[in-house]
Amino acid sequence: MSRQTTTTTRRTATALDTGVGPVVAKDDPWVTTGRAARELGLRRTEFDLAVRLGRIRSQPGRVPGERRVARAEIERLRAGPDFPEALRRSVHAVGTAQGADLLGVAKTRFTRLARLGLLVPVAFHLNRYRAVVWLYLADELRLFGDDEKHAALLTGRMPEGLRGLLDSGIDLRPRNWRSRHLGFLLREAEGGPWARAGAVASFLDPLHVAQVVRDPYDRSHLNGFRRRPPGGANPDSPGARIAADLMTARDDDETAWLRADLARLVDEARAHRPAPRPSASCRTASGPEPLASRRPVLAPPPARSAASARRDTPAAADRAGRRGLVARWRHRSARAATRPRRRDDPHERP
DSSP: OOOOOOOOOOOOOOHHHHSSSOOOOTTOSEEEHHHHHHHHTOOHHHHHHHHHTTSSOOEEOSSTTOEEEEHHHHHHHHTSTTTTHHHHHHTOEEOHHHHHHHHTSOHHHHHHHHHTTSSOOOEEEEOTTOOEEEEEEHHHHHHHHHOGGGHHHHSSOOOHHHHHHHHTTOOOHHHHHHHHHHHHHHHHOOSOHHHHHHHHHTTSOHHHHHHHOOOHHHHHHHHTTOOOOTTOOOTTSHHHHHHHHHHSOOSHHHHHHHHHHHHHHHHHHHHHSOOOOOOHHHHHHTOSOOGGGGOOOOOOOOOOOHHHHHHTSHHHHHHHHHHHHHHHHHHHHHHHHHSOOOTTOTTOOO
8 A cells, every 4th residue: 555645844834824914034133113103002193192202112113114123122112110001191192171280280381381382392282173173292381390490380470571572473383393303303314324314305385495496406306205294194285385384494593593403414415425416328328319390490481572462462463363264255356356257157247
């Protein structure tokens, strides 16, 4: 009796087999941001804020625009004291109502302190009425309230100088958020000087960028590193337009500082790696000029006199036609009159 040998082939599992997404090898030293948020016990908004604040270190992923987190970073955070409550507490952000409760003040006073730049927002979002809702770190509000130097700002009458600024309509919340968000973009810039220059250009109006970076090839290369406003909305939506307006510098001194910083960073980027541009050899290698573009240029027709122009009019052509018919009729009549008559013509009169 012969023995049969059975060979078993092991197939690698895929996402279609499990139905739970791509399988990540256990020896992979990197994980996606979504998986890192789940392993750290954070909501996605909390995780994104922790990355912006530098609480969690991330690196660019394999696909442009994606981020990833090292497993060693996750293990470091998990080994920290009071995990995950301490991590979650460090990124806890509150709005105006909760912030006023933390400071023990009315919401109107809290808003005034934020407009004066004494309370710096860390993020914002739009409510269903497309109104801007500023968010503040709860830990920073506690530190502000515990400082004895700020006791006079939390109770009693606002100082005269600060009241004058409020009456003038000052509101430093957008500017302070821009300054904070610029720091995050500069920390995240992994593409060298061009990426840092693109981060600064993200806060300037395109007209200011064109005035600072006059070379069109440099400007085109720089625009590839500009960052969009946070939120991820459709660029043509009303919410995206509001976010873009908040991200654009408006004050003259802020714009001047950003322009100077952009000029310095672009000079460093040019020295590090010039922007790509077409070379003369590329234009020569592109081949001869197409035949369609080398058609001969015909000279304009010679100008005609007024008399020749009048001969080409319909009325002139009609008169010439009539004169031709009359001339032919007269010619035939003359020939008939001079032609001799035959004697045997039956119609001839005696």
